[in-house]
Amino acid sequence: MPELPEVETYRLYLEGTSLHQPVESLEVERKKLLTTDLDALQTILKGNEFTGTSRIGKHLLVHLKRGGVLVLHFGMTGDLGYYREEEDRPRFTRAVFHFRNGYKLAFIDSRIFGQIGWAESVEAYRQQRKLGPDALDITKAELGAAIGKRKAPLKPVLLDQSVTAGIGNWIVDEVLFQARLHPERPASSLTETELAALHKALRHVLKTAISKEAVYRHFPKSFLIHAREWDNSPHPEGSSHHLNCPRCQTEILKMVVGGRATYVCPLCQPNPNSARLES
DNA sequence: GTCGATGTTAGCAC
DNA sequence: TGTGCTAACATCGA
Numbered sequence: 679m680p681e682l683p684e685v686e687t688y689r690l691y692l693e694g695t696s697l698h699q700p701v702e703s704l705e706v707e708r709k710k711l712l713t714t715d716l717d718a719l720q721t722i723l724k725g726n727e728f729t730g731t732s733r734i735g736k737h738l739l740v741h742l743k744r745g746g747v748l749v750l751h752f753g754m755t756g757d758l759g760y761y762r763e764e765e766d767r768p769r770f771t772r773a774v775f776h777f778r779n780g781y782k783l784a785f786i787d788s789r790i791f792g793q794i795g796w797a798e799s800v801e802a803y804r805q806q807r808k809l810g811p812d813a814l815d816i817t818k819a820e821l822g823a824a825i826g827k828r829k830a831p832l833k834p835v836l837l838d839q840s841v842t843a844g845i846g847n848w849i850v851d852e853v854l855f856q857a858r859l860h861p862e863r864p865a866s867s868l869t870e871t872e873l874a875a876l877h878k879a880l881r882h883v884l885k886t887a888i889s890k891e892a893v894y895r896h897f898p899k900s901f902l903i904h905a906r907e908w909d910n911s912p913h914p915e916g917s918s919h920h921l922n923c924p925r926c927q928t929e930i931l932k933m934v935v936g937g938r939a940t941y942v943c944p945l946c947q948p949n950p951n952s953a954r955l956e957s
Numbered sequence: 958g959t960c961g962a963t964g965t966t967a968g969c970a971c
Numbered sequence: 972t973g974t975g976c977t978a979a980c981a982t983c984g985a
Contacts, residue, residue, distance in 0.1 A: 681963070710981090736964075754963050755982080770983090789982050791964060830975060839965085847963055906963095937977065939962080 680736055680752035682813055682844030683887035688750075688758050689731045689738050692783070695760040697728050699777040706794075708772045711787070713749070713795030722746065722796055723775070732800050734809050735843025739800050746798055753791025759784040813844035814884050818877040825865040832868075833861035834936030845880075848903055849887070851941050853879045855902040860947045861935045867950075905930040905941050 680688070701723045706716055714722075727743040740748040750756075759768040762781050767774075770788040777783070785794060797803035811820055824841045825832070835841055836850045845853070854861050856879035859872060868876065883901075890896040894903055905921040922929055923943040931944050 684963090708981095751964085753965080756964095789962090789964095789980090791980070791982095793965095828974085834975080837964090849963095936975090 680754070680756050681846030681849050681892075682733075682736060682884060683849075683892040685733055685736050685738055685752060685844075686888050687891045688752070689733050691758055691760070692728070692738070692740065693731050695781075696775070696777070696783050697730065699727060699779050699781065701726055701728075702776045702778045705774040705776060706772075707774075708787075708790050710790055711772055711785070711792055711794050713793050719794075719796060723748075734800070734804055734812055735839055736846070737803070737807070737809070737843070739797070739803060746796055747800060747803065749793070749795045749797050749803055750785065751793040753787060753789060753793070755787055755789040756792040757786040759786055808840045809843040810838075810840045811842055813842045813849075813880060816842045816877075816880075818874060821877050821880075822868075822873050825868070828865040829867075830865060831862040831935055832859060832865045833938070833940060835865040837936065837938070844884075847938050848906060849883055852883045852902050855941075855943060855947060856883060858946050860949050861940050861942060863950050900924050902930065902941060902943070 704716075704719055704723050706712060709716065712719065722742070722744075728740045728748070729743050730741040732739040732741070732747070736751065738750040738752075740750065742748060755770075757768075759771070760781060760783050761767060767782075768784050768786045770786050771784040772787045772790060772792070773785040773794055775783040775785075785792065797806065803809075810816070810824060816824075821842065825835050828835045828841075832854065833850050836845050836853070837847070851861070853876065857872070857875040859868070859876060886897060886901075897903055901924070904924075923946060926943065926945050928943055928945040931942050933940050933942065
């Protein structure tokens with residue numbers, strides 16, 4: 679489930695396993711993953727070494743000893759696995775970096791929405807992909823400027839990677855819940871106080887998620903994420919779902935915003951449309 | 958067999 | 972030209 683915290687965790691994993699080992703070859707099972715021609719990629723990689731990493735949002739960039747960066751994007755189901763014995767090859771491995779020392783780094787991706795390619799530099803890649811400031815680094819002023827002119831609902835604007843890179847579907851719901859903002863509020867309608875709350879919640883959610891290595895069931899009880907179906911933590915007796923707000927116990931509402939599944943607390947995050955009716 | 962899914966983007970309407 | 976909505980991508984698993 680690779681959003682920013684997962685990719686940050688993968689980045690540290692790659693740094694801990696795969697640096698400074700000459701690559702022998704790249705094995706690609708699904709060519710659809712490649713954004714750079716396979717032959718070109720082989721030439722770049724053979725005998726080359728990973729020397730360090732960077733991350734922009736959900737994109738992991740691996741610095742190469744002979745120049746340029748290997749770019750990994752994990753789509754919806756991407757992951758990494760470092761192994762040696764064939765029997766340990768992870769399920770859904772779609773590509774494998776073979777190192778000369780006999781170890782391998784698997785690119786795992788059941789749905790094959792991921793990408794593997796090469797770019798000249800981190801900055802060149804950022805421009806090419808039109809990525810905004812990383813969601814961990816963005817300042818309140820930058821965030822305000824980026825959303826201030828957009829009248830679309832807050833949620834799809836925050837998911838736009840050119841506004842700020844790294845926010846995905848569960849993070850945006852969590853951030854909006856923590857900031858007590860409804861996902862359908864027009865992005866440009868926030869007051870200064872609300873913008874400050876949004877920025878603070880963004881940092882809080884990301885830092886918490888990274889500190890727990892993106893293992894959702896370890897997140898604080900105050901998080902909305904436990905109401906999502908795919909949170910593996912045990913749910914109360916039989917109930918086929920709908921948990922309650924950790925703050926006010928109101929039943930969490932599931933809706934669709936910007937075409938995406940969205941969870942909100944109807945009490946903590948007042949809907950702008952119904953608020954208008956009341957006034 | 959059916960449905961929905963964490964990301965991204967092409968195509969379309971305005 | 973910009974903005975925003977929808978569907979589609981390929982596959983798994985509930």
